[in-house]
Amino acid sequence: MELQLCDVWRRLLRRDDVGIHDDFFSLGGHSLLAIKLTVEVRRLFQVDLTAADLLSAATVAELAEIVRRGTADRKGQLVRIQQGAGGSPVYALPPVSGTVLLYPPIARAMGLDQPFWAVQSVGLLPGEEPLSSLEDISECFIEQLRTVHPEGAEWNLIGYSMGGLLAYETARRLTERGERVGLVGLLDTRITVEPSGDPDFALRALLWRGLKLNLDVDWLRGLTPDTRAQVLVERAVAAGTMPADFDADRLRRMVDMYQFNLDALAAYRIQPYDGTVTVFRVTDRSLEGDSLPDDLGWSEFAARAAVCDVPGDHFTMVEPGQVEVLGRRLREQLNLASTGAPAS
CATH class of the missing domain: 3.40.50.1820 (Alpha/Beta hydrolase fold, catalytic domain)
Incomplete structure (x- = not known):
């Protein structure tokens, strides 16, 4: 398992010198690669990790322990x-x-x-x-x-x-x-x-800061939530800012999280x-x-x-x-x- 994980890291990080005790982020890992790594772990081992799990287990050895158990020991x-x-x-x-x-x-x-x-x-x-x-x-x-x-x-x-x-x-x-x-x-x-007068602020923030997409927000607003999420996933995958099997449900939660936090801030x-x-x-x-x-x-x-x-x-x-x-x-x-x- 450690050998397989090392191989995944070498491909994602484009490095030959990956050891089981090296830190993912110290080797050049970043948030997008972290998401891609969780996708690869799911594909190889049928274990669904979050990016938070990766931050808690940032070495191959630590991550292998989580994969063997099948789930992380999360602390909320x-x-x-x-x-x-x-x-x-x-x-x-x-x-x-x-x-x-x-x-x-x-x-x-x-x-x-x-x-x-x-x-x-x-x-x-x-x-x-x-x-x-x-x-x-x-x-x-x-x-x-x-x-x-x-x-x-x-x-x-x-x-x-x-x-x-x-x-x-x-x-x-x-x-x-x-x-x-x-x-x-x-x-x-x-x-x-200050409360934003823009009802699409959360969507714009995710588009421009997170997904790096320049899309017509008025057009997106006219789509159903499910269709909108699917379109965003497809466009982000094509742009290289999201891994190929990132799901639309996770994207909807990301957009909703922006809005929930903005509402809490405004109040x-x-x-x-x-x-x-x-x-x-x-x-x-x-x-x-x-x-x-x-x-x-x-x-x-x-x-x-x-x-x-x-x-x-x-x-x-x-x-x-x-x-x-x-x-x-x-x-x-x-x-x-x-x-x-x-x-x-």
């Missing part, structure tokens, strides 16, 4: 991205897509010794009912994170975009309960998300936090339609809001070439928070 929405070498872990909360596939490069850039977990949104897997409010989402995440949080350790929470609001709300709730919170890292997160009313937040602010602000304060307004609600500049714009800050700097800055701020020094 929790995904261990990096085991690290001990110490206080970092917990990453999901952006509006609900997925956590953007976090492995950030974790690696922070250092392989850093324990790192992420939580994906409820509703991405079959049979799951999405949560309707950001407060309920935060409570659900706290309950799950407690199952892996080391006793007595401080809580370090980060989040990209919407994930930053989840990190803030989670930190606020933990502090109210007398728990120690260290780093609260907000990765270019605004304090509010959220931010409350004061008696602590420090660190805003990782992009230096390229050309995508911003209006002039925003350096701290994106967080000093209005947090006792202290520190600003840490990182290269790129809102989207490229987490991509290769920029994410390495983001990871280093996160590690620096994490170290400052652990010593009680003021964030810089």
Whole structure:
């Protein structure tokens, strides 16, 4: 089984030097290849894995154990991205897509010794009912994170975009309960998300950011949901942004997840936090339609809001070439928070 999995990795990663203890993402794996890998595992072994399973078992040896059992030992929405070498872990909360596939490069850039977990949104897997409010989402995440949080350790929470609001709300709730919170890292997160006047915002976001497709949204809107999903799958497969046997049901859940999270964001009313937040602010602000304060307004609600500049714009800050700097800055701020020094 390990030999077969190594062969799959060699083909997907276009490498000859794959060992059973190599990390998929360290060898150049990314979110699309992760999806393709789950498809190959299903084809070869008739075992249906999620991308979250792959993040939890990122080596051939670990993945082979899951395949032998026939299913993963899942901890709800929790995904261990990096085991690290001990110490206080970092917990990453999901952006509006609900997925956590953007976090492995950030974790690696922070250092392989850093324990790192992420939580994906409820509703991405079959049979799951999405949560309707950001407060309920935060409570659900706290309950799950407690199952892996080391006793007595401080809580370090980060989040990209919407994930930053989840990190803030989670930190606020933990502090109210007398728990120690260290780093609260907000990765270019605004304090509010205005309700979109565009009823197709979720569909457009998935089309352009996820599937890289330029299709007529008015035409898509006129299709039935089943036909629309099938068309999108066919076009994405042809464009190379989706594996050949990705199913339409999974695509519908992805679109729905965007909309559920956007609705939860629009209804959220931010409350004061008696602590420090660190805003990782992009230096390229050309995508911003209006002039925003350096701290994106967080000093209005947090006792202290520190600003840490990182290269790129809102989207490229987490991509290769920029994410390495983001990871280093996160590690620096994490170290400052652990010593009680003021964030810089």
